[in-house]
Amino acid sequence: MASIKDISKLTGLSLATVSRVFNNSPLVSEKTRQKVLKAAEKLDYQPNMMAAALRSGKSKIIGVIVPEINNHFFSGVINSIEKKLSDADYNIIISQSHESEELEKKALQSFMKLNVDGVLLSISKETTDFLLVQKLMNQKIPVVFFDRTPKLEVSSSVVLDDYKGAFMATSHLIDKGCKQIIHIAGDPKVSIFNKRKEGYIDALKQKNHDVSEDFILTLTHDQLRDMSVIKQLFQNNPKIDGIFAHGDEISLYVINILTTLGIQVPKQVKVIGFGNVDFTEHTYPRISTIDQKSHEMGLLAAEMLLKSLNDEEIIHSQQILSPELIIREST
Amino acid sequence: MASIKDISKLTGLSLATVSRVFNNSPLVSEKTRQKVLKAAEKLDYQPNMMAAALRSGKSKIIGVIVPEINNHFFSGVINSIEKKLSDADYNIIISQSHESEELEKKALQSFMKLNVDGVLLSISKETTDFLLVQKLMNQKIPVVFFDRTPKLEVSSSVVLDDYKGAFMATSHLIDKGCKQIIHIAGDPKVSIFNKRKEGYIDALKQKNHDVSEDFILTLTHDQLRDMSVIKQLFQNNPKIDGIFAHGDEISLYVINILTTLGIQVPKQVKVIGFGNVDFTEHTYPRISTIDQKSHEMGLLAAEMLLKSLNDEEIIHSQQILSPELIIREST
DNA sequence: TTGTAAAATGTAAACGTTATCATTTTTGAA
DNA sequence: TTCAAAAATGATAACGTTTACATTTTACAA
Numbered sequence: 083m084a085s086i087k088d089i090s091k092l093t094g095l096s097l098a099t100v101s102r103v104f105n106n107s108p109l110v111s112e113k114t115r116q117k118v119l120k121a122a123e124k125l126d127y128q129p130n131m132m133a134a135a136l137r138s139g140k141s142k143i144i145g146v147i148v149p150e151i152n153n154h155f156f157s158g159v160i161n162s163i164e165k166k167l168s169d170a171d172y173n174i175i176i177s178q179s180h181e182s183e184e185l186e187k188k189a190l191q192s193f194m195k196l197n198v199d200g201v202l203l204s205i206s207k208e209t210t211d212f213l214l215v216q217k218l219m220n221q222k223i224p225v226v227f228f229d230r231t232p233k234l235e236v237s238s239s240v241v242l243d244d245y246k247g248a249f250m251a252t253s254h255l256i257d258k259g260c261k262q263i264i265h266i267a268g269d270p271k272v273s274i275f276n277k278r279k280e281g282y283i284d285a286l287k288q289k290n291h292d293v294s295e296d297f298i299l300t301l302t303h304d305q306l307r308d309m310s311v312i313k314q315l316f317q318n319n320p321k322i323d324g325i326f327a328h329g330d331e332i333s334l335y336v337i338n339i340l341t342t343l344g345i346q347v348p349k350q351v352k353v354i355g356f357g358n359v360d361f362t363e364h365t366y367p368r369i370s371t372i373d374q375k376s377h378e379m380g381l382l383a384a385e386m387l388l389k390s391l392n393d394e395e396i397i398h399s400q401q402i403l404s405p406e407l408i409i410r411e412s413t
Numbered sequence: 414m415a416s417i418k419d420i421s422k423l424t425g426l427s428l429a430t431v432s433r434v435f436n437n438s439p440l441v442s443e444k445t446r447q448k449v450l451k452a453a454e455k456l457d458y459q460p461n462m463m464a465a466a467l468r469s470g471k472s473k474i475i476g477v478i479v480p481e482i483n484n485h486f487f488s489g490v491i492n493s494i495e496k497k498l499s500d501a502d503y504n505i506i507i508s509q510s511h512e513s514e515e516l517e518k519k520a521l522q523s524f525m526k527l528n529v530d531g532v533l534l535s536i537s538k539e540t541t542d543f544l545l546v547q548k549l550m551n552q553k554i555p556v557v558f559f560d561r562t563p564k565l566e567v568s569s570s571v572v573l574d575d576y577k578g579a580f581m582a583t584s585h586l587i588d589k590g591c592k593q594i595i596h597i598a599g600d601p602k603v604s605i606f607n608k609r610k611e612g613y614i615d616a617l618k619q620k621n622h623d624v625s626e627d628f629i630l631t632l633t634h635d636q637l638r639d640m641s642v643i644k645q646l647f648q649n650n651p652k653i654d655g656i657f658a659h660g661d662e663i664s665l666y667v668i669n670i671l672t673t674l675g676i677q678v679p680k681q682v683k684v685i686g687f688g689n690v691d692f693t694e695h696t697y698p699r700i701s702t703i704d705q706k707s708h709e710m711g712l713l714a715a716e717m718l719l720k721s722l723n724d725e726e727i728i729h730s731q732q733i734l735s736p737e738l739i740i741r742e743s744t
Numbered sequence: 745t746t747g748t749a750a751a752a753t754g755t756a757a758a759c760g761t762t763a764t765c766a767t768t769t770t771t772g773a774a
Numbered sequence: 775t776t777c778a779a780a781a782a783t784g785a786t787a788a789c790g791t792t793t794a795c796a797t798t799t800t801a802c803a804a
Contacts, residue, residue, distance in 0.1 A: 083552070085760055096784045101762060109782060131526045132466040133760030136789050141463060143506075143527075151495060152488040161483040164509055173523055175474075176507045178495050192504055195462045196474075221414070334695045341697040361692045364666040366673070416790055427754045432792060442752060464790035467759050 084125035092121045104129055135197060144387065145193035146202045147177045147186060149230075154330075154359040155376050156204065159228065162380025163202060170388055172199070179206040190214040194221075200387045201225045205232055207271040224390035228383040230274060238390070240383045240401045244274040247372040247405030248281025251326050251354045254370070256289045258352055258413050260324030264297040264315070266306075266336065268328040278328050278356065297322075306332065309339045316345065323351055330355040330362050333369055337412065352413040358406075367411035375403045415456035423452045435460055466528060475718065476524035477533045478508045478517060480561075485661075485690040486707050487535065490559065493711025494533060501719055503530070510537040521545040525552075531718045532556045536563055538602040555721035559714040561605060569721070571714045571732045575605040578703040578736030579612025582657050582685045585701070587620050589683055589744050591655030595628040595646070597637075597667065599659040609659050609687065628653075637663065640670045647676065654682055661686040661693050664700055668743060683744040689737075698742035706734045 089100045095114060102110045103118040121127075135141040144167055148156040160176065167174055175196065177189035186206050191214065193201055201218060203225060212232050219225055219237075227239040255263050265282045268275030279298065286293050305311055316322060327333035333355030337347050347353055347367055355362065358373035382401055390396045420431045426445060433441045434449040452458075466472040475498055479487040491507065498505055506527065508520035517537050522545065524532060532549060534556060543563050550556055550568075558570040586594050596613045599606030610629065617624050636642055647653055658664035664686030668678050678684055678698055686693060689704035713732055721727045 083760095087760075097761085098763080098785080099783055101760095102783090105762085111782060114782080128522070128525050130467070130528065130760050132463050132472060132528050133789090134762070135463040136461070136467050136791085137760080137762040139789080150492065151482075152485070152492040154483070157483040157488040160507075161481065161509065164482060164507065165511075168508060168520075173506050173508075173527060175504050176491075176495065177499060177504075178492070180496075189499075191459075194459050196504060197461065197463050331692065331695060334692060338695050338697040338699070361662065361665060364662060364669050365696060366669040368669070418790075428791080429755075429793080430753055432790095433753090436792080440752060445752080461790050464759090465792070467761085468790080468792045470759080 083130075084122075084127045085130065086127075088125050089118060089121045089127060092125065093117050139197070141197040141199055142171060143173045143175055143196060143198045144200045144202065145175045145177070145189070145196070145198040147179055147189050148204050149179050149181050149206050151176065151178050155229070155357060155374055158376030159204075159380035159383070162377045163384045166381055166384035167388070179209075181206045181208060183208040183210065187214055190218065194218065198223065200391055202228060202383055202387060204228050204230045206230075207269060219396075222396065224387055224396050226383050226387045226390070228379055230272065236398055238386055238396075238398050238400070240379050240386065240403065242274070242374055242379065242403050242405055244277040244405070245281040245284075247356060247374075248278035248326065248328075249285045250281075250405065250407045251356065251370075251372050252282045252285035253289070254407055254409065254413060255324040255326060255352055255354060256285065256291065258324075258348075260352055261291070262297070262319065262322045263291070263324035263326060264299065264322055266325065266327040266332050267298055267300045270300060275328055282326055306335065309342070312336065312339050313343060316340075316343065325351060325353045327353065327355050330357040330359040330369065330371055333371070333412070334361070334365060337365070337367070337369070348412050354413050358408050362408075363410065370410045370413040371408050373406040373408055375405065378403055414461075415453075415458045416461065417458075419456050420449060420452045420458060423456065424448050470528070472528045472530055473503055474506055474527060474529045475503045475531045475533065476506045476508070476520070476527070476529040478510055478520050479535045480510050480512050480537050482507065482509050486560075486688060486705055489707030490535075490711035490714070493708045494715045497712055497715035498719070510540075512537045512539060514539040514541065518545055521549070525549065529554065531722055533559060533714055533718060535559050535561045537561075538600060550727075553727065555718055555727050557714050557718045557721070559710055561603065567729055569717055569727075569729050569731070571710050571717065571734065573605070573705055573710065573734050573736055575608040575736070576612040576615075578687060578705075579609035579657065579659075580616045581612075581736065581738045582687065582701075582703050583613045583616035584620070585738055585740065585744060586655040586657060586683055586685060587616065587622065589655075589679075591683055592622070593628070593650065593653045594622070594655035594657060595630065595653055597656065597658040597663055598629055598631045601631060606659055613657055637666065640673070643667065643670050644674060647671075647674065656682060656684045658684065658686050661688040661690040661700065661702055664702070664743070665692070665696060668696070668698070668700070679743050685744050689739050693739075694741065701741045701744040702739050704737040704739055706736065709734055 086097055086100050090097050099110055100118050103115050151157060164174055179186035183206055186209055200223060215225055227237060229241060231239040231241055267279050270276055283293050325336055327336055333353050337353050340347055340351055345351055355369050355371040358371045362369040362371050417428055417431050421428050430441055431449050434446050482488060495505055510517035514537055517540055531554060546556055558568060560572060562570040562572055598610050601607060614624050656667055658667055664684050668684050671678055671682055676682055686700050686702040689702045693700040693702050
């Protein structure tokens with residue numbers, strides 16, 4: 083591989099001037115710039131980012147951690163992040179925590195060793211301590227949290243207003259005439275799922291509906307797969323006419339179970355999900371849902387990071403995106 | 414940030430021995446190893462991979478390019494790749510080509526500048542020239558293609574036997590009694606979609622069914638959204654009783670359209686998709702499909718790359734994964 | 745003890761850049 | 775013409791490792 087040295091030899095210019103050309107320095111004449119560029123072309127020169135990173139302290143690498151990459155929402159966010167950051171000539175390293183604090187730490191440690199310029203992080207369910215993140219921030223490496231954020235005073239983050247989304251979804255069911263609405267809740271370890279639960283409860287309260295713990299189901303994936311739980315619930319409470327599920331996959335699954343049980347959606351029971359995953363508009367019936375703004379979230383998180391990267395001072399700001407109610411056939 | 418130098422000073426040992434400790438060299442006594450480790454702990458030392466990469470020529474970074482990251486299949490493959498490679502202490506840089514040859518080239522160029530140790534690549538629809546990939550391989554940087562591969566003599570690749578999958582899907586429909594089977598084909602620019610078409614055709618031929626070009630639909634996304642095309646097709650050919658779609662999203666969509674038109678699935682028309690995307694088992698009816706082995710593909714591709722990375726010589730091998738027929742309610 | 749091989753440690757030069765400071769060349773007003 | 779300022783270039787020391795080679799220390803057979 084040709085280096086800056088080879089160009090220097092070929093052109094008779096010093097290392098410094100050659101380097102300046104590739105860094106678009108204004109203090110190099112047009113004539114020599116062309117000479118260098120021509121030589122670079124001839125030698126098929128590729129700058130060595132490792133050397134540049136070592137010397138300058140800037141790696142042009144951004145670390146991204148998500149719980150699972152093959153999750154509709156996260157892959158959507160990453161899609162936007164990658165687009166935005168690669169446009170700004172950054173490379174992105176992606177790691178998965180698989181909901182394990184240990185793996186998350188390992189990834190952060192790797193990021194430090196790799197000298198990343200910034201970090202985008204959606205924390206795992208298990209994460210309770212933020213020492214490593216703090217350490218990064220102390221080293222002036224900007225960190226932007228998205229979707230799943232810790233309770234830290236000083237940090238930047240982009241989240242969805244999950245409470246509001248759940249409130250919207252539940253209110254929508256009520257507006258559509260539902261009297262007995264159940265909620266299929268998510269893992270209570272994940273704070274955004276709790277917020278969805280609160281939104282559901284408050285929407286019911288506001289419209290003077292009864293709130294019953296029996297109507298809030300927190301099921302494991304296996305329990306959910308077993309139709310009998312849902313079946314029994316409907317047998318015991320034939321008046322149930324609305325379901326707010328904390329995720330789209332769950333809502334699709336529930337609709338499937340109801341259809342199997344001969345219960346019609348939306349005629350007898352109206353169902354709304356959360357996420358606005360692609361498939362929701364291709365199902366039968368098409369599923370009403372809350373758009374989670376994955377694209378906007380990725381874009382905004384990337385933009386916030388870029389701003390911190392370009393500005394001298396790291397700015398801390400908390401952005402809250404508003405969810406959007408998508409009304410389709412299932413309600 | 415503490416460096417090896419600081420440890421050297423603190424312990425009174427030379428840079429070389431300290432370095433040896435972190436590289437698990439056998440030629441360092443247990444006593445000094447402990448001394449170094451203790452000092453590292455005290456100084457909160459983090460190795461600088463950039464420096465190591467520059468000196469050793471090994472970056473411990475693998476570049477991965479896919480057309481779109483927020484695509485069920487690719488995010489599944491990436492999931493396995495990330496798992497496998499991070500276990501082996503590699504970092505992965507992910508780029509998207511967005512089906513553009515130019516962006517793909519840009520990503521590859523970035524990879525070269527970053528001195529990646531290896532590349533995993535699923536080529537874009539538009540890609541026709543492989544100069545950059547060749548250049549990488551000439552520099553002894555192993556490249557493993559997956560899913561979408563070029564027609565290169567010397568290369569490593571992991572693909573699904575798409576022809577076989579389509580053959581299985583179509584044969585399954587025939588076995589279930591379908592007489593008039595249509596195929597909703599994918600973009601002809603993507604070779605694997607053509608192979609699926611061929612598999613469909615050959616399965617029909619083998620069982621002495623007529624093959625008609627009218628029964629092979631190659632629709633744009635917009636055309637597909639417009640139900641009238643499908644509607645007309647069924648009005649003109651009321652005998653159609655089987656549909657093989659080149660993707661699961663499409664099959665879900667078609668089932669949706671059919672249901673809207675009052676056509677029952679699977680009673681009147683049987684539908685099978687391709688991909689085995691998560692949602693296919695939560696729909697109503699549950700969708701029969703062909704498993705695309707995303708997990709196996711990612712794992713195998715990563716393993717092949719690791720092998721080339723560890724062995725002196727780069728081995729070239731073409732792996733073909735066998736698809737699996739998943740029979741559900743839609744057939 | 746001595747001698748010698750093996751084990752452990754040390755020296756110092758690289759890897760390809762960037763950036764500070766110094767030097768040379770160019771420009772153009774006086 | 776001269777001279778100072780501006781523009782362009784150069785010399786060189788880092789950045790934090792690794793590694794080939796040299797040296798010292800240790801172990802142990804003779």
